[in-house]
Amino acid sequence: MNKKCFQPAVIIFVLGWFGFSCSQNEEVGLEIVDNPLELWVIDTFSVNASTFLYDSLPSSASETLLAGSYHDAVLGDVKTKSFFQVGLSGEMDTENTLFDSLFLVLKYTGYQYGNLESTSSLQVHRVLENLDDGESDRYYQFSSIAYEPEPLASFSLKKEPEEGDSIAIKLPESLGEELFEKIKDEADTLSAQSDFLEYFKGLVLVSESKEGKVVAFALGDAALHMHYHKISDTDEPDTYVFPVVNSSLQFNQFQANRSNTILTNLEPMVDLSAEDTDGNTFIQPGVGLVTRIRFPSIREFKSLGNNYLINLAKLRINVEAGTYNEHSLPEELVLYQFDKYTPWGGVLYENFLEEQAQVASLQLDLEAHQNTYYEFTITDYLDSLMSLPDNLGNGLLLGLPFPEEVTTLDRVIVGPNQGQNQSIQLLLYVTIIHN
Numbered sequence: 306m307n308k309k310c311f312q313p314a315v316i317i318f319v320l321g322w323f324g325f326s327c328s329q330n331e332e333v334g335l336e337i338v339d340n341p342l343e344l345w346v347i348d349t350f351s352v353n354a355s356t357f358l359y360d361s362l363p364s365s366a367s368e369t370l371l372a373g374s375y376h377d378a379v380l381g382d383v384k385t386k387s388f389f390q391v392g393l394s395g396e397m398d399t400e401n402t403l404f405d406s407l408f409l410v411l412k413y414t415g416y417q418y419g420n421l422e423s424t425s426s427l428q429v430h431r432v433l434e435n436l437d438d439g440e441s442d443r444y445y446q447f448s449s450i451a452y453e454p455e456p457l458a459s460f461s462l463k464k465e466p467e468e469g470d471s472i473a474i475k476l477p478e479s480l481g482e483e484l485f486e487k488i489k490d491e492a493d494t495l496s497a498q499s500d501f502l503e504y505f506k507g508l509v510l511v512s513e514s515k516e517g518k519v520v521a522f523a524l525g526d527a528a529l530h531m532h533y534h535k536i537s538d539t540d541e542p543d544t545y546v547f548p549v550v551n552s553s554l555q556f557n558q559f560q561a562n563r564s565n566t567i568l569t570n571l572e573p574m575v576d577l578s579a580e581d582t583d584g585n586t587f588i589q590p591g592v593g594l595v596t597r598i599r600f601p602s603i604r605e606f607k608s609l610g611n612n613y614l615i616n617l618a619k620l621r622i623n624v625e626a627g628t629y630n631e632h633s634l635p636e637e638l639v640l641y642q643f644d645k646y647t648p649w650g651g652v653l654y655e656n657f658l659e660e661q662a663q664v665a666s667l668q669l670d671l672e673a674h675q676n677t678y679y680e681f682t683i684t685d686y687l688d689s690l691m692s693l694p695d696n697l698g699n700g701l702l703l704g705l706p707f708p709e710e711v712t713t714l715d716r717v718i719v720g721p722n723q724g725q726n727q728s729i730q731l732l733l734y735v736t737i738i739h740n
Contacts, residue, residue, distance in 0.1 A: 327608030335585065343737040344616075346486040350731045351602050353578075354586045359593035360573035361712065363558035369712040370411070370527060371591070372427050372510035372557075373462070373519030375720040379628070380589055381563040383714060385519050388450050388558065390436055390507040391529050392498050392550035399489040403718075405542070407475045409458070409508070415468035418633070418714045419518030422464070426514070428456035429474060436554040444556035446593055446711060452509045456515040457548035462520055471691025473530070481531060500552065509650035519714055524555055557711055561592040568594075584728065585625065585719025588638070590636035590705045591714050596622075599645060600693060603687060606735075618684040618735040622665070622703065623727070624677040635715040638665050638679045640650070640686075641702040653686060654699065662706065687733075 362476065370387040373509045377383065409429055419425075430452040436444075460474045478629070479501050487504065488495060508523075529547035531603050531731065563569055571577045576597060586596040598620075606613055624634065640653040640663045654662040665679035685702075703719075704710055720728025 312440075317702070318579070322505065327687075329388055341739040341740070345733070345735045347733040348730060349734060350733065351729055352727070352729045353599040353700075354729050355576035355578045356568065356571060356582060356586045357576055357597040358571050358573045359595065360445075360447060361423075361677075362444055362446040362593045364446045364448070364558070364591075364711040366489040366553040367555070367557060367708040368469075368524045368552065369414065369416075369557070369711045370510060370522040370524055370555070371519060371712055372512060373417075373425060373517060374421065374514050374545055374620045375518050376516035377632075377716070379718065380568060380587065380594075381561060381566045381567065382515065383519070383546050383562075384512055384558075384560040385587075385591065385714075386512070386558040387510045387522075387556040388432060388436060388444075388507060388554070389509075389524065389527065389549055390432075390502060390551050391505070391527070391547040393495075393501050394546050395634075396466050396496075397488055397545045401535050401536045402489075402543075403536060404478075404482050405534060406478070407476045407484065407532070408530045409476055410471060410473050410526075410528050410530050411522040413463065413466035413468065413470045413472070414521040414523050415466060415470075416517050416521040416713065417466065420516060421518055423517040425462045425512070425517035425520075426513045427462065427520075428462075428513060429458045429476070430454075430456050430509045430511055431505075432509055433481075433712065434506060435502070436507055436551065437460065438640075444554070445491065446557070446559045446591060448556060448558060450507075452511075456511070457508075461519070466520060475488060476529075485531060488549040502550070519677040521712060524549055524552055525545040528631055528656055554668070557591070559593075564663070573688075579720060579728075586602075586719045586728075588635075588717040589714065590635070590712075592708045592718075594728075595599060595641075596703040596719055597700050598703060600690070600731060602689060606691065612738045614736040614738070615684055615687055615733060616695045618682065619732040620661070620681040620683050621730045621732065622681075622719055623677075623716075623730070625704060625718045625720055626675045626677070629677070630674070633663075633715050634667055634669070634677070635705050635709065635713065635719060636667050637706060637709075638662060638667075638703055639706045639715070640681055640683070641704060643700045652706075663714050 370389060371385045372387045374384040433451040433453060436450060456479060457476050458474050460472065463470060495504065527549050532542065561573060567582050586592050586722045588596050619726045642651055642653050663681055665681045668678050670676040
């Protein structure tokens, strides 16, 4: 690794406990002048990295129905289910009418993940419990709601769905007729949305496959379409639409099986050091896998008193080569603050102004596929770290922004260190002030 020291002064300042040095042939300047400043570029700070599993990741109100299953050779099996409610859209003219058919209509967002060549299918089940329990309007990635064991319908997924592509899943005539007659016969008692939802509590999309792919549908475009016609000479057709309601209660459930993987011993809310996972750490949205980063030696700068200034701090996250040939990487990663009192402490903002989140875009090496990375600027964060009484419980979490954190499954394998190339690299530009 490069350790550069730019010395505009005759005094050479050596910080042996950092484990770095500066080369004389890298001096800048044509003559020696008295100057109390030294400019250092340091890339040898130790970074502690671990994989961390959150067990309380909010997954409701994401506006995306994510459902399916897939097998990851590194991280194991993942299944996703999506729970949602449909409700009334107004009065239905039921006079002299007959029921025809009932369909669940969904629109693809274009997102899919897993074995894209597989012939996958999903099942539609009827929910048995109220999505709103009256105590909380938030659901998490492992939340569960009871539903009927027998599916209402099963349907195959398109191999290459594009955004806006629709699919209409025919539901049983018995359900359609029941719903139709219920509205006709009990129009007075089912006129309120709450009464209807007490009767028809919701739907869930489920995958029974062990491996395949996961797809996403747009919540706002999901609806039940009830087709019926008026009894007349022309048999005039009509459609009543049951749109999605209470979108804040929709949630995606994630189930992960990591048996016989490198993360077999991972426990919720407990760090699993990179040393125990062959030097790698992992990020997997949906299931709650993030990478936790700490800087144990950064506060050694405090021994300098006020005689230093961090001009710029860059944090580079290097993606392991060969781990994204068959799996797409997320376009962006974000940093979240972590401490022992509020583990999911919130997004790390640029300059702590709470206006712009600290986001790193994917830098993809399209030629050699050896130098793919994400890079953050964390200057203000490190400055704030110096003022804390201790930083043992502090650190940063590396994950995806919301709602992508609960609507995608694009994973990242960070590291491991390879020779002089660190998987997670902290690069500091520092001014040392000599009194």
